[in-house]
Amino acid sequence: MAKAKSAFVCTECGAEYRKWQGQCSSCQEWNTLSEVRLSVARPGAATGATSTARGGYAGGLSREVVDLASVDLSEVPRLSSTFVEFDRVLGGGLVPGSAVLLGGHPGAGKSTLLLQTACKLAQSRRVVYVTGEESLSQVAMRAHRLQLPVQGLKMLAETSIETILAVAERERPEILIIDSIQTMHLEDIASAPGGVAQVRESAAALTRFAKQSNTVLMLVGHVTKDGSLAGPKVLEHMIDASLLLEGGADSRFRTLRGQKNRFGAVNELGVFAMLEHGLKEVKNPSAIFLSRNEEQSPGSLVMVVWEGTRPILVEVQALLDESALGNPRRVAVGLDQNRLAMLLAVLHRHGGLFTGDQDVFLNVVGGVKVLETSADLAVLLAVVSSLQNRPLPRELVVFGEVGLSGEIRPVPSGQERIVEAAKHGFKRAIVPRGNAPKRSPEGMEVVAVDKLAEALDAL
Numbered sequence: 001m002a003k004a005k006s007a008f009v010c011t012e013c014g015a016e017y018r019k020w021q022g023q024c025s026s027c028q029e030w031n032t033l034s035e036v037r038l039s040v041a042r043p044g045a046a047t048g049a050t051s052t053a054r055g056g057y058a059g060g061l062s063r064e065v066v067d068l069a070s071v072d073l074s075e076v077p078r079l080s081s082t083f084v085e086f087d088r089v090l091g092g093g094l095v096p097g098s099a100v101l102l103g104g105h106p107g108a109g110k111s112t113l114l115l116q117t118a119c120k121l122a123q124s125r126r127v128v129y130v131t132g133e134e135s136l137s138q139v140a141m142r143a144h145r146l147q148l149p150v151q152g153l154k155m156l157a158e159t160s161i162e163t164i165l166a167v168a169e170r171e172r173p174e175i176l177i178i179d180s181i182q183t184m185h186l187e188d189i190a191s192a193p194g195g196v197a198q199v200r201e202s203a204a205a206l207t208r209f210a211k212q213s214n215t216v217l218m219l220v221g222h223v224t225k226d227g228s229l230a231g232p233k234v235l236e237h238m239i240d241a242s243l244l245l246e247g248g249a250d251s252r253f254r255t256l257r258g259q260k261n262r263f264g265a266v267n268e269l270g271v272f273a274m275l276e277h278g279l280k281e282v283k284n285p286s287a288i289f290l291s292r293n294e295e296q297s298p299g300s301l302v303m304v305v306w307e308g309t310r311p312i313l314v315e316v317q318a319l320l321d322e323s324a325l326g327n328p329r330r331v332a333v334g335l336d337q338n339r340l341a342m343l344l345a346v347l348h349r350h351g352g353l354f355t356g357d358q359d360v361f362l363n364v365v366g367g368v369k370v371l372e373t374s375a376d377l378a379v380l381l382a383v384v385s386s387l388q389n390r391p392l393p394r395e396l397v398v399f400g401e402v403g404l405s406g407e408i409r410p411v412p413s414g415q416e417r418i419v420e421a422a423k424h425g426f427k428r429a430i431v432p433r434g435n436a437p438k439r440s441p442e443g444m445e446v447v448a449v450d451k452l453a454e455a456l457d458a459l
Contacts, residue, residue, distance in 0.1 A: 001343070006035055006036060007035075007036050008020050008021075008033040008034065008035055008036070009034055009036045009196050009197070009200075009234075010026065010027060010029065010032045010033055010233070011032050011033075011034055011107050011196055011233070012024065012027050012029045012032045012233055013026045013027040013029075013233045014120075014200075014233040014234030014237065015027070017033060019034065020033055020035070024395070025326050027415075034195070034196045035351055036191070036195075036196055036197040036200075042136065046196055055352065068405060076095055076096065076097075077094030077096070078092050078094060078095055079093055079094040079095075079096065079121075079125070079174070079175070079216065080093050080094075081093060081094055081117050081121070082116075082117060082120040082121060083113075083117065083281050084281055084283060085114075085256065085270030085271060085272060085281040085282070085283070086113070086117065086256065086270060086281070088268060088270050088308070088309075089243060089248075089256050089257070089258045089261075089268045089269070089270040090241060090243075090258075090261070090262045090263070090264060091241075091261050091262075091264015091265060091268070091306075091356070092263070092264060092334050093109055093428055094175070094216045095216070095240070096174070096214045096215070096216055097210055097211050097213075097214045097215065097216070098210070098216060098217070098240040098241065098263065098302040099174070099203075099207045099210050099211075099217040099219065099238065099239040099240050099241075100216070100217065100218045100219065100220045100239065100240065100241045100242075100243065101181075101204070101221050101229070101236070101239045101241065101242045101243065102114065102218065102219065102220055102221065102243050102244075102245060103220075103221040103222070103223050103229045103242070103243070103244050103245070104138035104223060104244060104245035104247075105223055105246075106222075106245065107246070108245045108246065108247050108254060109245060109254055109272070109274055109279055110179075110180075110245055110273075111133075111134075111142075111220065111278055112142070112146070112221065112278050113245065113256075113272070113279050114177050114179065114218060115129070115139065115142060115146070115148065116146065116148060116278050116279060118153055118175070119143060119148040119149050119150060119176055120148075120149070121175055122149075122152040122153035122229055123151070123153070124156075125154055125174045125175060125259060126154075126171065126172065126173045126174045126175070127152075127153055127154065127173055127174065127175045127176075127177070128154045128155075128156060128159075128167070128168060128171055128173040128175070128176050128177070129153060129154065129155050129156070129177045129179070130156045130158060130164055130176070130177060130178050130179065131155070131156070131157050131179050131351075132157070132158065132159040132178070132179065132183030133179060133180055133183055134157075134179075135157060135297070136155050136157050136314050139155060140155075146277050146278040147277055148278070150211060154173070155275060157361070159185055159193065160184075160185065160186075160187065161184055161185065161186045161202050161205050161206065162186065163188060164178070164184075164206075165205065165206075166217070166337075167193070168209060168213075169209075170298075172195040172213070173215060174215065174216060175215070175216045175218065176206075176209075176210065176215050176216065176217050176218070177218045177220075177377065178206060178217070178218070178219050178220065179205055179220040179221035180193040180219070180221060180222060181199055181202060181206075181219045181220065181221055181235075182199060182222050183219065184199075184202040184206075185202065186199070186202055188199065188201075189201055191310055192228060199235060200234055200235060202236050203219065203235050203238050203239070204238060206219070207239065218241070219451050221235070223244075229242070236260060237279065237356075238323060239260075240260075240261070240262040240263065241258065241260060241261045241262065241263065241264075242258070242259045242260040242261075243256055243257065243258055243259065244257050245395050246258070246367075246369075247274070247367070251367055252273055252274045252275070253271060253273055253274070253276055253282070253288065253366065253367065254272040254273070254279065255269055255270070255271055255272075255367075255368070256269070256270040256271075256272065257269050257270075258308070265308050265309055266308075267307065267308055267371070268307070268308030268309060269285075269308050269312070271285040271288070273288075285312050286311075286312050286313040286314075286420070286424060287338060287424075288366065289312065289313060289314045289315065289365060289366040289368060290302065290313055290314075290315060290424065296391040296392065296393070296394050297391055298385050298386050298388075298389050298391050298392075299317055299318040299319055299320070299385050299386030300315060300316075300317050300381070300382065300385070300389055300391070300392065301315070301316055301381055301392050301396065301398060302314070302315050302316075302376050302378075302396070302397045302398070302421075302426070303315075303316055303374070303375050303377075303378035303397065303398055303399050304374070304376065304397060304399045304417040304418075304420060304421055305368075305370050305372060305374060305375060305399075305411050305447065306372060306411070306412065306416075306417065310416075310420075311351055311413065311416055311417045311420040312420075313397070313420065313421060313424055314364055314365060314366060314368050314370070315364075315365040315366075316335075316362065316363070316364055316365070316375065316378050316379060316382050317362070317363045317364075317365060317382065318360070318361070318362050318379070318382035318383045318385065318386045319360075319361040319362075319386055320355065320358040320359065320360055320361075320383065320386045320387045321358065321359045322358060322359075323357055323358055323359040325359075328355075328356065328357065328358055328359050328360070329359045329360070329361075330344070330359075330360050331359075331360070331361045331362065332362040332363075333362065333363045333364065334362075334363060334364030334367070334368055334369050334370055335362055335364060335370050335375065335379065339373075339376075340362055340379065342404070343379055343380055343383075344360065344378055344383070344426070346402055346403075346404060346406060346452065347380050347382070347383065347384070347452070350378070350405070350406030350451070350452050350453065351384070351406070351452050351453065353384060353387060355383065355387065358387065360383065362379065362382075362383075364456060372411070373401040373402075373409075373411070374399045374400065374401060374411040374417075375399070375403055376400065376401050376402035377398050377399060377400035377401070377408060377432075377452075377455060377459075378398040378399060378400075380402060380452065380455075381398055381430070381455065381459065383454075384456065385459075387442065392459065395425070395426050395427035395428055396426070396427075396428045396429070396430070397421040397426040397428070397429050397430075398429070398430045398431075398455075399411060399414075399417055399429075399431060399435075400430070400431055400432040400435070400449075400455075401432070402452060405454070406451050406452040407450060407451060408432045408433070408449050408450055408451060408452065408454075408455060409432060409434070410432040410433070410434030410435045411432065411435065414431060414432070414435025414436075414437075415435070415437055417431075417435075418431065418435070418437060418440075418441060418444070418446060419441060421444070422441035422442075422443065422444045426444065427443060427444055427445065428444065428445045428446075428447065429444060429447065430447045430448050430455055430458050431446060431449075432448070432449065432450075433448040433449060433450050435448075436448035
């Protein structure tokens with residue numbers, strides 16, 4: 001009998017070591033190495049259409065060197081997920097032979113979204129839904145409660161990868177859904193389901209099957225306390241697309257964000273609403289993020305952010321209050337807190353407004369997380385509005401990046417942002433001079449500025 005071998009794998013970056021050490025040399029993280037028992041290939045052992053001992057995740061491997069110019073560039077046909085917002089985040093739809101990982105906090109709606117997708121796709125395509133966390137009766141009860149069409153959907157309650165691949169080899173589905181990868185296990189791996197070795201090898205076996213059989217593989221993944229994907233980092237390298245479904249327990253809106261996509265743009269955003277009959281896509285996100293009060297209050301301003309391939313209008317609110325502490329608080333929800341501190345310093349140096357004795361609270365309405373710098377100018381103008389207790393006009397929209405010397409820098413897709421604001425009835429826009437259009441949209445006044453002082457004078 002061959003002796004079982006073991007290795008130590010970093011749960012953050014996936015680097016392997018022969019022996020344990022306190023710090024990972026690749027990512028410099030401490031106490032992240034976990035022991036993994038490596039399986040020994042048994043003669044004649046097979047797991048459905050593939051063997052877990054074979055390396056690589058690219059499916060059919062070429063044994064001959066080919067010229068890059070001779071590779072077929074014909075576009076791979078995509079399968080619609082039946083959700084426009086889901087297809088948008090995927091880059092246009094599901095690609096045959098691809099592996100998609102859907103993560104999110106418990107209760108975010110991962111299983112609901114995939115069950116709705118599976119039931120609708122099963123009406124015209126071969127779909128197998130594998131559940132390892134719920135019984136078949138629980139899934140059937142959810143489908144009945146959501147009033148979904150259940151005819152044609154093949155269900156399997158199993159956690160063994162060998163059994164799942166054998167069933168998939170027999171059924172030959174076009175879409176294979178695994179809920180979730182943390183509950184799956186291989187018989188050859190001597191560790192509990194959810195461990196580093198089991199998650200890595202189970203995902204590898206499923207991904208190889210998907211590549212070789214041209215099957216769309218959709219995996220559900222858990223997340224840790226800080227919101228990152230649970231399991232080894234190598235799991236994210238295996239799959240083709242990594243999506244994150246976000247949404248607070250107190251909000252009925254869910255955002256689906258692409259973090260990695262080999263077939264489309266990253267950081268694409270899809271918006272859904274959790275209703276009585278499941279998730280419903282929101283085709284005009286700006287409308288829900290702009291549900292404002294009739295009476296305009298100080299510190300409230302609308303900005304245009306760019307998410308993936310489209311502009312979205314969101315409202316930013318600022319509240320300044322005299323601080324009783326030695327170190328005033330700087331709290332930002334939906335924005336980078338370090339960038340807020342930097343912008344307040346720019347406001348003092350180049351705008352002449354001192355906020356060192358004020359507590360500054362900033363919030364992006366609707367739970368949106370703004371990751372780009374185009375929100376800088378809107379943040380500063382909202383802070384000034386709250387500091388001076390002066391409401392800003394309801395028809396005003398602002399975007400632009402603020403530099404450390406007080407200059408207003410242009411941002412990508414400025415023309416599209418202005419057009420989107422005009423569609424929603426905004427009459428005035430303060431934008432960087434580099435984004436000013438040659439001809440303003442009908443009914444809109446575009447104020448182009450170069451410096452922060454000019455933007456303050458334009459209010």
